[in-house]
Amino acid sequence: MTTGQGMTPFASALDKKTMEHGTVLAPKFDEHGLIPAVVTHFDSGELLMVGFMNETALQRTIETGHAWYWSRSRQEYWKKGATSGQVQEVVEIRTDCDQDAIWLRVRVAGNGATCHVGYRSCFYRRVETDQNGQPHLVFAETERVYDPAEVYSSK
Amino acid sequence: MTTGQGMTPFASALDKKTMEHGTVLAPKFDEHGLIPAVVTHFDSGELLMVGFMNETALQRTIETGHAWYWSRSRQEYWKKGATSGQVQEVVEIRTDCDQDAIWLRVRVAGNGATCHVGYRSCFYRRVETDQNGQPHLVFAETERVYDPAEVYSSK
Numbered sequence: 081m082t083t084g085q086g087m088t089p090f091a092s093a094l095d096k097k098t099m100e101h102g103t104v105l106a107p108k109f110d111e112h113g114l115i116p117a118v119v120t121h122f123d124s125g126e127l128l129m130v131g132f133m134n135e136t137a138l139q140r141t142i143e144t145g146h147a148w149y150w151s152r153s154r155q156e157y158w159k160k161g162a163t164s165g166q167v168q169e170v171v172e173i174r175t176d177c178d179q180d181a182i183w184l185r186v187r188v189a190g191n192g193a194t195c196h197v198g199y200r201s202c203f204y205r206r207v208e209t210d211q212n213g214q215p216h217l218v219f220a221e222t223e224r225v226y227d228p229a230e231v232y233s234s235k
Numbered sequence: 236m237t238t239g240q241g242m243t244p245f246a247s248a249l250d251k252k253t254m255e256h257g258t259v260l261a262p263k264f265d266e267h268g269l270i271p272a273v274v275t276h277f278d279s280g281e282l283l284m285v286g287f288m289n290e291t292a293l294q295r296t297i298e299t300g301h302a303w304y305w306s307r308s309r310q311e312y313w314k315k316g317a318t319s320g321q322v323q324e325v326v327e328i329r330t331d332c333d334q335d336a337i338w339l340r341v342r343v344a345g346n347g348a349t350c351h352v353g354y355r356s357c358f359y360r361r362v363e364t365d366q367n368g369q370p371h372l373v374f375a376e377t378e379r380v381y382d383p384a385e386v387y388s389s390k
Binding site for chain 1: 244245255256257258259260271273275280281282284285297298327328329330331332333335336338350351352354357358359360361362364368370371372373375
């Protein structure tokens with residue numbers, strides 16, 4: 081795969097009007113060179129996950145049609161699904177008004193789950209508050225697609 | 236409004252199992268004290284915007300039922316809709332497996348738009364590539380809810 085090493089594939093430093101009303105892709109990466117990527121399922125619209133991309137991860141995603149991220153915890157490139165099979169086939173990429181966020185609309189290969197905990201979506205818990213206003217989590221999804229312990233355990 | 240100044244309202248430093256499988260809300264803020272918040276419309280499911288919250292903004296959102304953010308560009312608290320009327324009435328808040336992202340499911344007051352450019356969603360442009368693989372933007376939404384220039388211009 082050509083990743084354009086040494087190239088700066090995207091425009092930068094556009095004026096506000098061109099950034100918001102124009103047709104030039106000029107993603108604004110933060111001081112760590114990252115941009116958040118929101119991932120929804122193309123068919124159902126459900127929110128699946130949020131990841132972070134650097135310039136090369138975004139470029140690879142555009143070039144290959146599969147979602148690539150930069151793992152902040154592991155400090156390495158991460159092709160979603162490379163080990164799990166839960167590859168994200170990108171149907172559409174959007175950006176927002178000030179181009180500091182990416183939206184991927186995807187279909188999910190493999191077993192169809194996105195979350196490493198086994199749920200379709202990483203957002204399987206909602207926030208509720210008790211009578212004192214203290215927040216806690218409640219499971220909004222209770223059915224997992226798979227049990228990661230069974231998949232990855234070695235007998 | 237009580238914002239719990241001086242308090243640390245959320246748990247932190249949970250072990251991985253409790254973080255992923257438990258019911259304790261322990262949002263992971265980054266080194267700037269921020270967490271990305273994805274905002275979708277509760278009824279239509281459409282992705283409206285991505286913002287960033289610090290601990291107090293998240294706490295205010297939970298307490299008030301209206302979405303608060305931390306503006307990175309202006310370095311100040313930002314109640315969405317305070318000037319535009321496009322207040323986000325929060326129907327549900329979720330977090331993800333490792334609690335480093337927030338999902339707000341909202342209804343939008345005022346004229347129903349979310350984007351300051353006038354569109355319902357900030358994600359009104361998609362990425363397409365030309366025959367050389369070079370990316371550019373195409374308008375996915377063409378109808379604006381309002382023209383900000385007309386609203387804010389002083390005659």
